[in-house]
Amino acid sequence: xxxxxxxxxxxxxxxxxxxxxxxxxxxxxxxxxxxxxxxxxxxxxxxxxxxxxxxxxxxxxxxxxxxxxxxxxxxxxxxxxxxxxxxxxxxxxxxxxxxxxxxxxxxxxxxxxxxxxxxxxxxxxxxxxxxxxxxxxxxxxxxxxxxxxxxxxxxxxxxxxxxxxxxxxxxxxxxxxxxxxxxxxxxxxxxxxxxxxxxxxxxxxxxxxxxxxxxxxxxxxxx
Ligand code: ZN
Numbered sequence: 001x002x003x004x005x006x007x008x009x010x011x012x013x014x015x016x017x018x019x020x021x022x023x024x025x026x027x028x029x030x031x032x033x034x035x036x037x038x039x040x041x042x043x044x045x046x047x048x049x050x051x052x053x054x055x056x057x058x059x060x061x062x063x064x065x066x067x068x069x070x071x072x073x074x075x076x077x078x079x080x081x082x083x084x085x086x087x088x089x090x091x092x093x094x095x096x097x098x099x100x101x102x103x104x105x106x107x108x109x110x111x112x113x114x115x116x117x118x119x120x121x122x123x124x125x126x127x128x129x130x131x132x133x134x135x136x137x138x139x140x141x142x143x144x145x146x147x148x149x150x151x152x153x154x155x156x157x158x159x160x161x162x163x164x165x166x167x168x169x170x171x172x173x174x175x176x177x178x179x180x181x182x183x184x185x186x187x188x189x190x191x192x193x194x195x196x197x198x199x200x201x202x203x204x205x206x207x208x209x210x211x212x213x214x215x216x217x218x219x220x221x222x223x
Contacts, residue, residue: 053085054092055103059147059217060196060210069099069106069192072127075170079109083125083168086111091121095146097184099191102147110188114180129165129189132174134158141183143197150216151209155200157186 058065072079082105090098090111100109110126139159144152160178163185167173177185187197198206 053081053088055085055089057089057093057098057102057146058104059149060198060213062147064101064104064106065147065191065196066194067101067106068194069101069108071108072166075127075166075168079107079127080168082107083109083111087113087123090146093146097188098146099188101191101194108192110185110192112184112188114184125168126163126185126188127166127170129163129185129192131161131186131189132164133162135160139183143183143187145187145197147191148196148198148209148213151198151212153198153201153205153209155187155197157183161186 082100086098086100086103086109089103090096090113096114097110097112100107108128110129112124112126113122114124115122135158137159138156140154140156142152143155144150159182160176161182162174162176164172164174190196190199198209201209
């Protein structure tokens with residue numbers, strides 16, 4: 001039991017929330033790298049020339065992250081352009097899930113890619129997602145968040161959920177989720193309701209996390 005929990009934690013630490021580079025990740029361009037407090041720029045800034053529409057990711061304590069996102073009325077080309085931008089931004093960060101509100105657009109849209117490094121990219125899109133059922137069984141997993149960089153902690157959530165949402169083409173989909181997908185969709189759905197994973201932690205841990213992110217952002221600005 002202890003060993004399998006440790007293994008899960010390792011998995012999450014190393015493959016779930018951005019410790020390892022996802023299959024199709026590219027290095028962040030300089031502006032985003034600076035905002036992230038990192039000095040990684042393997043492409044020498046040339047990603048701009050590839051026409052990638054990267055959007056800055058908001059981090060705590062930005063007030064918009066507490067906002068409840070509004071439902072999408074139609075899955076049209078404008079929305080698909082937003083989802084394309086979100087996916088590029090998520091890959092560049094790199095991360096495995098991103099809610100629109102994290103790039104400053106409070107609409108109920110999530111992008112995700114749970115493919116491992118050795119697998120081809122598998123982008124997923126969730127518009128107006130809803131959890132229609134959640135198991136009583138709970139699972140504890142370590143989580144992280146692109147809006148709370150460099151902070152990781154354990155969160156307890158239902159182990160399985162049933163979902164409904166609209167996909168990239170606007171088709172209604174119903175799906176059962178467990179494991180990584182269940183964790184990730186609940187984490188991202190929280191974002192649409194103005195909730196961050198650190199809101200599931202004690203107040204002390206939450207305040208400490210926010211202080212750490214603020215200090216890192218300040219240090220990055222000063223550097
Ligand atoms: Zn997040």
